[in-house]
Amino acid sequence: MFKKIVWLWFSTKWKNRKDVASYVKKLVDSWATEFFTWYNPPYWHEKYGFEVSPNWRFSEHEQITDFDTLSQIVKEVHSYNFEVFINLNAWYYTDETFPLIKQMVEEFQEIWIDWIICWNVWILEYLREIDYKWKINISTIFALYNTESIRFFLENYDINKVILSREITLKEIEHIVTTFPDTKFEVFWEWDFCRYNNWLCFAEHKYGSRDICTVVMNDLIIKNRYSPNFKKLILDDTISTTEKVKALSSDFIDIFTKIEQLFNDFEILSIEEEVLLEELYKIVAENQNRVDLYYDALKSPFSKENKRLISFLKAVKFVNIRKDNVFNSLQEFLEDSIKYWMQVFSNNLKDLGSESKIEAKEVNWKYNRTDNVNLYAYDFFHKFNNIETVKFPTRWRSWADKLNFITDMIESKRNPSDFIDATSSLDRQNYDFTYLFWDDNWFRQVLQNTYDKQKWG
Numbered sequence: 001m002f003k004k005i006v007w008l009w010f011s012t013k014w015k016n017r018k019d020v021a022s023y024v025k026k027l028v029d030s031w032a033t034e035f036f037t038w039y040n041p042p043y044w045h046e047k048y049g050f051e052v053s054p055n056w057r058f059s060e061h062e063q064i065t066d067f068d069t070l071s072q073i074v075k076e077v078h079s080y081n082f083e084v085f086i087n088l089n090a091w092y093y094t095d096e097t098f099p100l101i102k103q104m105v106e107e108f109q110e111i112w113i114d115w116i117i118c119w120n121v122w123i124l125e126y127l128r129e130i131d132y133k134w135k136i137n138i139s140t141i142f143a144l145y146n147t148e149s150i151r152f153f154l155e156n157y158d159i160n161k162v163i164l165s166r167e168i169t170l171k172e173i174e175h176i177v178t179t180f181p182d183t184k185f186e187v188f189w190e191w192d193f194c195r196y197n198n199w200l201c202f203a204e205h206k207y208g209s210r211d212i213c214t215v216v217m218n219d220l221i222i223k224n225r226y227s228p229n230f231k232k233l234i235l236d237d238t239i240s241t242t243e244k245v246k247a248l249s250s251d252f253i254d255i256f257t258k259i260e261q262l263f264n265d266f267e268i269l270s271i272e273e274e275v276l277l278e279e280l281y282k283i284v285a286e287n288q289n290r291v292d293l294y295y296d297a298l299k300s301p302f303s304k305e306n307k308r309l310i311s312f313l314k315a316v317k318f319v320n321i322r323k324d325n326v327f328n329s330l331q332e333f334l335e336d337s338i339k340y341w342m343q344v345f346s347n348n349l350k351d352l353g354s355e356s357k358i359e360a361k362e363v364n365w366k367y368n369r370t371d372n373v374n375l376y377a378y379d380f381f382h383k384f385n386n387i388e389t390v391k392f393p394t395r396w397r398s399w400a401d402k403l404n405f406i407t408d409m410i411e412s413k414r415n416p417s418d419f420i421d422a423t424s425s426l427d428r429q430n431y432d433f434t435y436l437f438w439d440d441n442w443f444r445q446v447l448q449n450t451y452d453k454q455k456w457g
Contacts, residue, residue, distance in 0.1 A: 003034045020072045035085075105130075138159055145165060177384045
């Protein structure tokens with residue numbers, strides 16, 4: 001099995017040295033075999049605060065804030081013969097701040113920090129200059145997406161391990177780790193799905209309840225987009241003001257709302273049946289392979305997500321009746337899906353007693369990231385001997401039970417598809433499956449197999 005790495009964080013504001021020992025022991029007794037942390041000492045945060053960070057973390061409670069606590073962490077981890085490393089992976093270091101980084105490195109060597117993880121070439125050059133004896137890991141912040149970028153660092157620096165970027169797919173991981181069979185890699189079990197993550201991200205996070213880089217999207221399409229030729233449109237004397245307003249409009253209507261609008265227009269006789277049929281056929285044909293065409297068993301039949309599927313099925317049936325069942329297999333899939341997942345919802349209602357409890361269960365699943373799709377990724381990583389570490393955040397999540405469950409699955413060689421859970425929200429699973437396997441129909445096929453196995457009667 002992999003090394004199981006966890007993040008240690010103790011702000012002196014609410015932790016003490018006695019807590020360090022008990023916390024590390026609890027993690028080791030459960031499953032942890034490797035540790036990492038961040039460090040923002042007084043000589044840094046008293047001058048620059050936590051907003052300007054030496055390690056890409058911007059809240060006090062997320063990092064070690066004094067040398068004594070850091071020393072205690074290293075001592076406790078080493079008492080179990082495990083390693084601990086520390087991050088120096090801020091976006092940049094200036095001539096003014098770099099002397100403080102040198103001071104940190106001296107402290108790391110004093111207490112025998114096992115690794116430094118960094119993404120800054122300046123730091124790599126400095127560590128080579130001082131003949132740094134401990135291990136160096138290439139940070140995920142470097143965003144190494146291809147083999148040539150990895151080859152550059154392996155050929156120019158003494159690298160212990162390459163930590164692959166969070167947002168690369170399983171197929172990309174497979175290609176990279178097989179290209180360098182003698183190099184150790186670390187991968188993320190739980191991903192960040194933003195393609196502007198890591199090296200490509202310039203937003204400072206964790207200042208409030210929501211990150212400032214949130215992008216408002218719908219159906220994976222940006223809802224508001226300005227027209228780059230707006231000046232030309234405004235000055236165009238050949239089109240009317242009404243046409244200009246329409247051309248400059250940034251209003252967004254998703255396909256499900258569009259379907260309902262079309263049916264409504266038909267009912268009030270504002271469009272002919274031929275127009276309705278043409279528009280609906282176009283919508284269904286263009287969207288028939290969408291991966292989110294499923295009914296969610298953890299949501300009410302009247303939820304927005306489930307009502308969208310009803311609207312889409314209505315369009316499919318209308319087209320099939322008038323075009324010789326051209327989308328017959330799609331209609332059968334949608335109908336079967338709705339019937340089955342409504343039965344699951346009904347069973348949930350009986351077991352839990354109310355929709356609010358079902359919703360609470362959904363929130364718990366989403367927050368704890370216990371989506372069973374992670375089983376596929378964990379099983380996938382297990383095939384490669386040079387994937388040494390799988391990163392798994394702790395906080396207060398049910399990490400021990402989850403890891404024990406997955407370990408049992410791997411060692412018993414059970415099929416991960418057996419663990420697709422009809423009582424967990426499909427919303428997240430759909431997104432994960434599509435992202436990991438990059439196949440629009442893959443999730444739908446797994447879903448079909450799931451309710452074929454679990455179907456009532």
